[in-house]
Amino acid sequence: MEYSDFVLFDIAEALKSAGFNVPCAFYFAKADSDEDMMLIVSDGETLDHNNVANDNPFLVPVCSAPSYHTTLEWLRREHSIHCFAVVDDNVEDTDQVWQGAKQWIDGGLCIPVEGHYDTCAGALDAAIMSAIKQVS
Structure with a gap:
């Protein structure tokens, strides 16, 4: 998988706040400085990094890093x-x-998300964040 297959850190953090608990093979951890985040693979093991207890002082999971698909x-x-x-x-x-747009599966209206973007990925990110805010 490539880095672009995973949601951005701010989306992953919002997912954690919204109760996302799906086991993932990747997670975000703090880098050398407090502001930098790194995408880390967890030795091929899938865990709910949003709720894992980890005593390791290095590369402690901040939140799971799910793929867009997940x-x-x-x-x-x-x-x-x-x-x-x-x-x-x-x-x-x-x-x-x-x-970006979102729609309820049970036949609800398609609701556009405010704003326009120069990439499909940017619009999808906006739709995902809007949906997370709605369910949080």
């Missing part, structure tokens, strides 16, 4: 919310045509 699957299964990115056809002459 994150989207958890939102659908636990909260019946589907997140995705769409191209906004009403935007003219700009590079920021992507918009």
Whole structure:
């Protein structure tokens, strides 16, 4: 897997606050400074790093680092919310045509997330954060 397959640290931290408890093979840990976070593989073992007790003073898990797939699957299964990115056809002459969106699986309306983004990934991140805030 590549680094881009995993959600960003701020999303992982928000997931932890929202009760995300799916075992993951990767986690975020503090680097040398308090502000830098590192993506760490946990020896091939999948754990709920959001709730693991670890006495190791080095690379202590701050939170699990799920893949986008795992994150989207958890939102659908636990909260019946589907997140995705769409191209906004009403935007003219700009590079920021992507918009995040979320929809309740049980036939709810598709709700666009405020803002436009220049990448599909940026719009998807916005949709995921919006959904997490909604369920927190």
